[in-house]
Amino acid sequence: GQNIDQPTEMTATEGAIVQINCTYQTSGFNGLFWYQQHAGEAPTFLSYNVLDGLEEKGRFSSFLSRSKGYSYLLLKELQMKDSASYLCAVADSNYQLIWGAGTKLIIKP
């Protein structure tokens, strides 16, 4: 079966760094996406990894290891507005997105 695992909830302090992990088992792999979703809003795109390694984009970075079926999203210099759910999704062999349940990130002052 297809499966995406990520922690349900994480808490971090404003100004700190947090890493959100995602492991996956899918039928085929055509890339891994990270989306941010604030409560009551639609998801917004953060990153896309299809090759192994680290992709950096401002305060956010995303890492992928295809051999390990593993990715993480790294958020630096956390701000209160980063409080949201972070969704990991994998495009399978049919380019259909398989979604994780999301990680709710709580930022404390």
Added chain:
Amino acid sequence: GAVVSQHPSWVICKSGTSVKIECRSLDFQATTMFWYRQFPKQSLMLMATSNEGSKATYEQGVEKDKFLINHASLTLSTLTVTSAHPEDSSFYICSARDGSDYEQYFGPGTRLTVT
């Protein structure tokens, strides 16, 4: 670029009535559109995938006669919830993808409340 709109953004309807939700790609041609449903504190659940000009492919457990999807043009897809019931109350989100991009661009979502 890559903007997707949804209308209405929220709707309240009475049990037994039908509700139509529109999803439009404003600045690109969406060869594929996706409809999701999200219940509070849960992740996105794919309901169906539609390609322009063809019938939608529904996920297991989603009633095709209840959730009618029409993707008549490269910029518009509609989801009609027929004979709505309170358990259909949810956040409905569409996304769209053009033929050359793997990324899905999401609409802002429609919050449906059935009383």
